[in-house]
Amino acid sequence: MNKLKSNKHPKRSATELALRQAKLSSNSMIRAEDIKGATPAAATKALARLAKQGVLIRVGKGLYYAPKDTLLGKSRPSEMAIAIKTLEGKTRPTGASAANLLGLSTQLPARPQLVAFTSNKPKNTGVARLRLRRGSRPHPLPTLEGALLEFIRERGKSAETNAVESYRRLKCLLKEQLQMDRLRELREVALEEPPRVRAMLGAIFAYAELPQGLWEPLKASLNPLTKFDFGLFSELPNAQEWQAK
Numbered sequence: 001m002n003k004l005k006s007n008k009h010p011k012r013s014a015t016e017l018a019l020r021q022a023k024l025s026s027n028s029m030i031r032a033e034d035i036k037g038a039t040p041a042a043a044t045k046a047l048a049r050l051a052k053q054g055v056l057i058r059v060g061k062g063l064y065y066a067p068k069d070t071l072l073g074k075s076r077p078s079e080m081a082i083a084i085k086t087l088e089g090k091t092r093p094t095g096a097s098a099a100n101l102l103g104l105s106t107q108l109p110a111r112p113q114l115v116a117f118t119s120n121k122p123k124n125t126g127v128a129r130l131r132l133r134r135g136s137r138p139h140p141l142p143t144l145e146g147a148l149l150e151f152i153r154e155r156g157k158s159a160e161t162n163a164v165e166s167y168r169r170l171k172c173l174l175k176e177q178l179q180m181d182r183l184r185e186l187r188e189v190a191l192e193e194p195p196r197v198r199a200m201l202g203a204i205f206a207y208a209e210l211p212q213g214l215w216e217p218l219k220a221s222l223n224p225l226t227k228f229d230f231g232l233f234s235e236l237p238n239a240q241e242w243q244a245k
Contacts, residue, residue: 014039
């Protein structure tokens with residue numbers, strides 16, 4: 001009986017697992033650790049084999065891209081995607097790159113603008129304009145949430161949209177694109193950001209009519225006697241309630 005069951009569900013090879021992951025990861029990056037069910041050594045060899053066959057594109061040491069078929073042929077990885085994957089868990093989009101991802105700017109920098117939580121510039125990131133944030137512990141966030149936090153940290157200075165339109169778009173993003181568990185994760189990471197960042201994010205959460213239980217911890221973390229420069233966010237209807245100057 002066990003033998004029949006084993007024959008019915010044979011164990012997949014590392015190459016089969018890698019090929020399956022490549023199909024699931026179309027138009028995105030893959031590393032050996034993304035191949036579940038295979039040893040690191042077997043996954044590394046499988047990815048190299050698929051790259052040799054043209055299924056994947058090698059973009060760096062141990063880093064591969066799964067192309068997507070388009071009307072113009074196979075897609076190519078963006079320089080920003082390569083840099084972000086190389087720095088996975090240690091970077092966030094910032095500046096114009098963050099504003100573009102949030103739909104607040106049409107400007108797409110020739111060199112991706114990223115902040116990296118590291119002491120030294122890593123390899124395979126030469127195309128990016130990296131700002132090193134030394135001494136800061138990285139808090140992994142999905143790219144969109146990371147872009148939002150950095151956009152707020154810079155007080156929205158990279159937005160091409162005016163204040164009112166920026167608020168409207170951010171409200172739609174928070175209400176329609178991010179689930180509550182992702183918003184809570186963003187809040188938890190923000191609680192370790194400087195007070196002015198916590199204040200601006202809390203004001204945006206409240207303006208977006210998100211539950212009070214979500215933004216109340218941000219409010220409670222602030223010194224009520226301190227005032228903050230809100231930059232673009234100074235025109236929020238509730239800016240004064242959140243201690244804007």
